[in-house]
Amino acid sequence: MDRPSQPDTEAGRSTVDTVMSLLGAFDERHRVMGVRELARRSGIPRSTAHRAIGQLVAWGALERTDDGVQIGVRLFEIGTLAPTHARLREAALPYAHHLAEFTRLTVNLAVREGSQIVYLEKITQASHRVSHTRLGGRGDAHATGLGKALLAFASASEIDAVLSQPLRPVTPHTIVDPALLRRDLAATRARRVAFDLEESRAGLFCVASPILDAAGAPIAAISVTGATTRAQVEEHAGALRTAALAIGRAVAP
Incomplete structure (x- = not known):
């Protein structure tokens, strides 16, 4: 019809x-x-x-x-016909699967839409499931490693627009003070990885890295989630940075 x-x-x-x-x-x-x-x-x-x-x-x-x-x-x-996201997923999947195999953690790929992120891909581990994320689901950008990785490289006006809104505490560890979040985003820009230290889910840690275009603008972010200590996520920061750089080059026209 x-x-x-x-x-x-x-x-x-x-x-x-x-x-x-x-x-x-x-x-x-x-x-x-x-x-x-x-x-x-x-x-x-x-x-x-x-x-x-x-x-x-x-x-x-x-x-x-x-x-x-x-x-x-x-x-x-x-939805699968959306050209930008389809090309992004196609370029990212080999690296996402490699990260999942290497880290034995859940790998997520996401884009930002305003003050939220949308999950484009999720690769789970049978031995350790992360239930609070799903393909096509959303999360608050300020409360996730993926969202902070994307916000850190957004324009000043975009950051101001997100931080001017009430920041919902998803867990007791979520950063809801705009000044503290700005410092966290500055640190993310410097090291090119963002950490989610029980900010989106109690007991879970995450590290994420932005996927940037040729001009340095964020187009997506990739993360591994499921670690239980900060030391565990920090040891995977280098692998995330490398994967994000490779995906950015693969997506570039």
């Missing part, structure tokens, strides 16, 4: 707005929802939501389950 295109007069909004609101209502804690809950979370009238959901299911953007509907495989297929 073709994607719907007629104005949604009942909701006073276009069908595109309706579709975006419905799909945007899904998140990590709401992966499967019934029509009533999906309508409530999206702010769409139930009759409008019911009609739009049927069209989205027919198109493949949503799939029906015993408990409601969930994101469909068609959206995953379309």
